[in-house]
Amino acid sequence: xxxxxxxxxxxxxxxxxxxxxxxxxxxxxxxxxxxxxxxxxxxxxxxxxxxxxxxxxxxxxxxxxxxxxxxxxxxxxxxxxxxxxxxxxxxxxxxxxxxxxxxxxxxxxxxxxxxxxxxxxxxxxxxxxxxxxxxxxxxxxxxxxxxxxxxxxxxxxxxxxxxxxxxxxxxxxxxxxxxxxxxxxxxxxxxxxxxxxxxxxxxxxxxxxxxxxxxxxxxxxxxxxxxxxxxxxxxxxxxxxxxxxxxxxxxxxxxxxxxxxxxxxxxxxxxxxxxxxxxxxxxxxxxxxxxxxxxxxxxxxx
Amino acid sequence: xxxxxxxxxxxxxxxxxxxxxxxxxxxxxxxxxxxxxxxxxxxxxxxxxxxxxxxxxxxxxxxxxxxxxxxxxxxxxxxxxxxxxxxxxxxxxxxxxxxxxxxxxxxxxxxxxxxxxxxxxxxxxxxxxxxxxxxxxxxxxxxxxxxxxxxxxxxxxxxxxxxxxxxxxxxxxxxxxxxxxxxxxxxxxxxxxxxxxxxxxxxxxxxxxxxxxxxxxxxxxxxxxxxxxxxxxxxxxxxxxxxxxxxxxxxxxxxxxxxxxxxxxxxxxxxxxxxxxxxxxxxxxxxxxxxxxxxxxxxxxxxxxxxxxxxxxxxxxxxxxxxxxxxxxxxxx
Numbered sequence: 001x002x003x004x005x006x007x008x009x010x011x012x013x014x015x016x017x018x019x020x021x022x023x024x025x026x027x028x029x030x031x032x033x034x035x036x037x038x039x040x041x042x043x044x045x046x047x048x049x050x051x052x053x054x055x056x057x058x059x060x061x062x063x064x065x066x067x068x069x070x071x072x073x074x075x076x077x078x079x080x081x082x083x084x085x086x087x088x089x090x091x092x093x094x095x096x097x098x099x100x101x102x103x104x105x106x107x108x109x110x111x112x113x114x115x116x117x118x119x120x121x122x123x124x125x126x127x128x129x130x131x132x133x134x135x136x137x138x139x140x141x142x143x144x145x146x147x148x149x150x151x152x153x154x155x156x157x158x159x160x161x162x163x164x165x166x167x168x169x170x171x172x173x174x175x176x177x178x179x180x181x182x183x184x185x186x187x188x189x190x191x192x193x194x195x196x197x198x199x200x201x202x203x204x205x206x207x208x209x210x211x212x213x214x215x216x217x218x219x220x221x222x223x224x225x226x227x228x229x230x231x232x233x234x235x236x237x238x239x240x241x242x243x244x245x246x247x248x249x250x251x252x253x254x255x256x257x258x259x260x261x262x263x264x265x266x267x268x269x270x271x272x273x274x275x276x277x278x279x280x281x282x283x284x285x286x287x288x289x290x291x292x293x294x295x296x297x298x299x300x301x302x
Numbered sequence: 303x304x305x306x307x308x309x310x311x312x313x314x315x316x317x318x319x320x321x322x323x324x325x326x327x328x329x330x331x332x333x334x335x336x337x338x339x340x341x342x343x344x345x346x347x348x349x350x351x352x353x354x355x356x357x358x359x360x361x362x363x364x365x366x367x368x369x370x371x372x373x374x375x376x377x378x379x380x381x382x383x384x385x386x387x388x389x390x391x392x393x394x395x396x397x398x399x400x401x402x403x404x405x406x407x408x409x410x411x412x413x414x415x416x417x418x419x420x421x422x423x424x425x426x427x428x429x430x431x432x433x434x435x436x437x438x439x440x441x442x443x444x445x446x447x448x449x450x451x452x453x454x455x456x457x458x459x460x461x462x463x464x465x466x467x468x469x470x471x472x473x474x475x476x477x478x479x480x481x482x483x484x485x486x487x488x489x490x491x492x493x494x495x496x497x498x499x500x501x502x503x504x505x506x507x508x509x510x511x512x513x514x515x516x517x518x519x520x521x522x523x524x525x526x527x528x529x530x531x532x533x534x535x536x537x538x539x540x541x542x543x544x545x546x547x548x549x550x551x552x553x554x555x556x557x558x559x560x561x562x563x564x565x566x567x568x569x570x571x572x573x574x575x576x577x578x579x580x581x582x583x584x585x586x587x588x589x590x591x592x593x594x595x596x597x598x599x600x601x602x603x604x605x606x607x608x609x610x611x612x613x614x615x616x617x618x619x620x621x622x623x624x625x626x627x628x629x630x631x632x633x634x635x
Contacts, residue, residue: 065607065608078608079334080608080609082479083483083608083609084490084611086334086607086608086609087362087490088334089335091354091357092336092354092358094354103476104476106483109491112491116357210473212475214471
């Protein structure tokens with residue numbers, strides 16, 4: 001499989017629409033974990049990042065590929081990828097707790113790990129509120145409740161500020177490009193849809209059947225798009241983005257209102273996603289001002 | 303049976319049996335967990351030094367090696383039987399559409415069963431594989447030409463594949479990933495129960511071949527000659543094809559898609575022991591079993607952090623092998 005296709009799968013995997021069944025961890029598990037600072041295997045980059053956020057980073061004894069933030073996470077030993085977890089290594093490391101990504105890790109491996117008697121907790125953040133909930137949950141499980149509470153409270157307060165600031169702006173029509181080949185966008189229930197909702201950007205494909213529909217360019221051309229949002233991973237920049245310049249008929253292209261987001265931040269369900277949210281809302285605001293001035297100029301000329 | 307293995311093949315089979323035993327023993331020493339050979343020896347012969355060693359050796363590594371052995375045996379035998387029964391050197395158990403059928407079953411199970419899929423997925427894959435075989439047989443029977451069996455298999459394979467792709471396209475990307483990775487094949491999830499199940503199917507296949515090998519040899523002479531020797535050709539073909547389908551479907555259900563073993567191994571074995579059914583099947587079983595065990599060793603040890611799906615390796619080796627066969631045919635033909 002080509003590396004780019006693998007990244008496509010990985011990014012799409014990050015953008016799950018699966019409903020959360022993750023947070024119903026009962027208190028029994030917390031009592032089962034005998035040590036106050038349990039050794040943890042964190043099976044996804046977003047889990048690693050959240051654990052570092054709440055001060056439990058040093059308790060992580062293993063993780064999977066692509067857990068690259070913060071810098072210290074790069075030193076954590078790897079025991080597999082989103083495709084397969086090395087069961088022998090899990091047994092060898094004898095973790096007190098395994099935090100798995102419900103829909104992102106192979107379910108057969110997780111079933112086997114549970115069958116072998118390990119404590120498994122699932123993570124499945126589908127929204128910003130889920131991120132806060134999971135920060136608190138991980139705090140309880142790792143003995144860092146206090147710091148987790150602080151991080152979660154600040155996260156929700158920052159979110160509320162952004163919502164307040166940008167939530168009632170004049171709506172723009174935007175196209176969110178998840179992937180260029182084939183052209184894929186987002187719809188209701190997907191992780192990025194909440195970015196558009198908060199930044200007052202209408203998504204013409206919001207009511208599509210699936211969370212990440214593939215769309216025909218003809219439909220996009222008809223939709224009178226004001227802004228195009230192109231989240232690019234640092235590894236993909238300039239290579240895999242859709243070439244919008246061939247469609248100057250689109251207002252967004254005609255007026256060069258193309259917003260580039262950092263996909264590595266926007267699509268990872270952690271506190272850092274608010275940076276991408278702020279970035280998007282600010283750039284959308286600039287577009288709004290641009291269109292406002294353009295319209296005013298036209299009116300004044302007439 | 304003993305007579306079939308005597309003569310010039312005695313040395314070949316003796317070597318193969320020794321190699322198979324060595325393969326099983328040596329392959330247990332490879333894996334991502336750091337356990338010394340002395341510890342493994344102690345664990346297998348006496349008592350494990352730690353519960354961790356016990357778990358890794360007895361619950362992960364030994365089931366994996368044993369399932370690899372019987373799955374390789376099953377796929378190679380099924381390929382050898384099909385090639386002899388259809389007199390087509392390119393016949394392969396997957397050409398019945400088994401992998402597409404299993405993929406469709408796995409797809410439907412993944413999208414409909416939610417949390418229960420670790421139990422239900424193999425069953426759904428097995429039913430999907432059998433479904434494809436029934437369709438292929440049904441159509442081939444309607445066409446009244448068993449020679450069209452493989453072509454029908456290709457057509458049905460594409461048909462079921464397109465249904466799977468349509469469901470995957472409409473569904474949750476995560477479930478899509480799961481099915482795609484499942485189709486790449488792996489022995490990572492196997493348990494001892496799977497060894498007993500697949501082992502029983504392989505044993506049944508071998509026993510049936512022991513009973514019917516003379517009739518299969520007669521088929522190699524052509525349908526007319528076999529009929530004149532008193533062989534009920536249609537019945538024999540049906541029994542053998544159903545057997546191949548069942549053993550392959552069982553392997554696919556628990557190990558995913560492992561391509562090209564059934565095509566490649568009988569070709570190698572034919573060079574060693576000839577085309578006669580009995581030595582061909584036993585040789586294919588031994589070589590196929592060893593091949594898959596070593597491929598799995600590569601899959602779990604090639605990279606320290608990541609495991610490679612086994613089907614990727616078998617298909618890579620198989621496709622090169624396939625091209626080599628064609629090149630050789632061109633040179634000599």
